[in-house]
Amino acid sequence: MSKRMKVSLFLSLFLLNGIVKADVRQFYVEVIAFKQSAPNSELFEQKATEIKAVRRYAPAIRGRKTLNYLYRRLEKSGEYRPFYYQSWRVTAKSGRLTLPIEIYDASQKLKGWVKIQRGELLHVLADIELSPSESVEDDGVIYHLKEKRRVLFKEVHYLDHPKFGLIIKVSPI
Numbered sequence: 001m002s003k004r005m006k007v008s009l010f011l012s013l014f015l016l017n018g019i020v021k022a023d024v025r026q027f028y029v030e031v032i033a034f035k036q037s038a039p040n041s042e043l044f045e046q047k048a049t050e051i052k053a054v055r056r057y058a059p060a061i062r063g064r065k066t067l068n069y070l071y072r073r074l075e076k077s078g079e080y081r082p083f084y085y086q087s088w089r090v091t092a093k094s095g096r097l098t099l100p101i102e103i104y105d106a107s108q109k110l111k112g113w114v115k116i117q118r119g120e121l122l123h124v125l126a127d128i129e130l131s132p133s134e135s136v137e138d139d140g141v142i143y144h145l146k147e148k149r150r151v152l153f154k155e156v157h158y159l160d161h162p163k164f165g166l167i168i169k170v171s172p173i
Contacts, residue, residue: 028030
């Protein structure tokens with residue numbers, strides 16, 4: 001192989017590497033979980049988890065929190081009881097789903113995951129279960145929230161279930 005071909009090959013690989021890396025972006029993902037006490041007439045009969053086992057979670061790094069004011073407002077309200085607030089820094093490739101970000105709080109029996117999907121639009125996928133044991137009538141029941149939602153950067157999004165909810169915000173880094 002001539003020297004000119006080697007240089008051309010090296011430059012091609014170098015430029016291609018730059019294009020591939022440009023396809024990767026980082027985001028802050030913030031999640032607040034809260035219980036709600038609004039009356040409803042729905043019956044919940046799920047007794048076993050419906051979340052499929054996850055082999056590998058995203059290597060999420062702690063991120064900055066910008067929703068502290070909202071968490072405090074929920075605490076002061078009589079209808080909502082926030083109990084979980086985390087923020088992560090995650091990497092997402094264009095046209096792909098991220099690995100799941102683990103959502104877990106043993107004290108509140110909250111478990112599940114959130115994923116980010118990058119394409120022409122940005123989506124958040126959530127699969128979360130809450131197993132309250134606060135009252136005799138709720139004993140053993142699992143509340144399941146499974147949703148895919150188109151999100152806009154830096155907007156606060158609310159995922160709703162009659163018994164609990166999630167507030168999610170995705171911000172580019």
